[in-house]
Amino acid sequence: MSEQHTDVSSMGEFGLIHHLTKNIDIQNVSTILGVGDDAAVIDHFGKQTVITTDLLLEGVHFDLSYTPLKHLGYKSVVVNVSDIYAMNAIPTQITLSIGLSNRFSLEALEEFYEGVYAACDQYGVDLVGGDTCTSKKGFVISVTAIGEVAPDKYVKRSGAKKGDLLCCTGDLGAAYVGLLFLEREKRIFLESPGVQPDLEGEAYVIGRLLKPEARKDIIQFLADSDIQPTSMMDISDGLSSEILHICEQSGVGCQIYEEKIPVSEDMKAAAYKFEIDPTACALSGGEDYELLFTLPQSEYDKLVLNEQISVIGYMTEASEGAHIITKGGNKHAITAQGWNAFKNR
């Protein structure tokens, strides 16, 4: 946090909102009216509007003891635009509501907004509204994202067909290992406040947790390549959990291959330090914000040019269930442990 400390409550709600939003630069022609009225006005003539929302609560979704506020602001936007991309849509506007306790200074809030605006800039979205209020305890963040998509080009979770290829983007599991490092360093710090954190060499996995990116590039690639996925979602709760959602909502089964699951060398090395299996991190870690999608086998040739896309398996009849073939050749049912299973809550 910054050294200066301006008391937020001294500014009043309207003064505060004005201060934080006065430099907004509108990026979308569809943004007709932004911050400053009862509501924003958006014009998506000829397109369909996509909307999603996420609530982020201190102590549940983030820990301010190791989360820089600027990163938190950035991530708050990213997790929502990721949901818009997961519909095969382009994010255009967000609203942001925050509840904050007195311990927040204006300077701290400005850091948070710096991250919000950096993400707005990165993803081309306009901040068009919101609400700022006092919270009795803890920092509360609620973001709603709006996007647009050409009529009926949106992609649901429920359209996967038997025989479709199952693909995911980027690499998986790193955010979870990043969390393990930060939680470990926090414990050490609380026990021995003098000890300096030892995060040497873990920049990649920690970065994946604190500053994730949404896959704007993939949605652009799919459009450029004229690929319409049959189903899609983003990977926020872990690969296993998301695969089971697609299987359930599409009424299909699937078979995936452990050796095909993309993991980074940095994540593998980091996972071994904790003596955990990198594949388990990829399957159940969550918070990767990569995309998971299915498409007909006939589209395979179009994928090969994109190194960011991995084909990890294919869809089967629902009656065959959802399975993973391990590197050793064994077949296991995929179970939705998700993120929480690791957290020992």
Added chain:
Amino acid sequence: MSEQHTDVSSMGEFGLIHHLTKNIDIQNVSTILGVGDDAAVIDHFGKQTVITTDLLLEGVHFDLSYTPLKHLGYKSVVVNVSDIYAMNAIPTQITLSIGLSNRFSLEALEEFYEGVYAACDQYGVDLVGGDTCTSKKGFVISVTAIGEVAPDKYVKRSGAKKGDLLCCTGDLGAAYVGLLFLEREKRIFLESPGVQPDLEGEAYVIGRLLKPEARKDIIQFLADSDIQPTSMMDISDGLSSEILHICEQSGVGCQIYEEKIPVSEDMKAAAYKFEIDPTACALSGGEDYELLFTLPQSEYDKLVLNEQISVIGYMTEASEGAHIITKGGNKHAITAQGWNAFKNR
């Protein structure tokens, strides 16, 4: 709260969302895809989209010791659709995110959702998405409302002109007096838990606080009467504060008349019990969710048929400031005490 107690955490997030949303009945043809995917899809072809959001926090915006959950659910929707109406738009969809602590049972949450659905039904909006998560402390509610308006028919706060009439709907100040009663009974209860609450005869003012309504009827009337207000907003922070917003954003002043401010007999009687001035309640009370709007004097004839609309004054040059003429003929500057001034925070 209900007597049954089903542990919400036993259901998992997806089970819980499914349970609470399984009976949704879609009311708008523009709702193409609702709850259950990464985002909802909305089709407002040929109209503009209006969006607003509000965060409601336990202990700040509501007190569960005297707020029935069903009413709270209803009000959470109403305060947002009120903002949509204040743009001269029609609400069509909402998203709802909630954070809840372990003390909430499924039955309590069902009561809350009963209120949400009752309001959705009343205002013709579809619940199309949201997020449900654990909160470490306190109940967190975030609602985003979407609406539609014919191209460029939306009404901002900034269009009031010198000479325009200033109008408000319904009656003002009752919600604030209702709050005084409930806060008094809570204090008495905490001091002497055996004493039964004495709210006899205060049904109107308490109802105005706990179950406000948004002015759907007025927006319909304005459309039917072919009236396009020059500025409009809803009265959530108190009449004074909202008048000053319109003056500031429109670059005008105003003169209003105390005797023209609509107050109910029930509110007056209740205010006298607390030995406070009913006009002060109307000016600074807040949470009325009535509409405040301006329109050219030439439209006056169209208004007279609607008893729910009061002309309380007119707009002047900005240099003349914002004033109220009291019943005694004195002229005072209007100041924005707002809701908070009463709360002794």
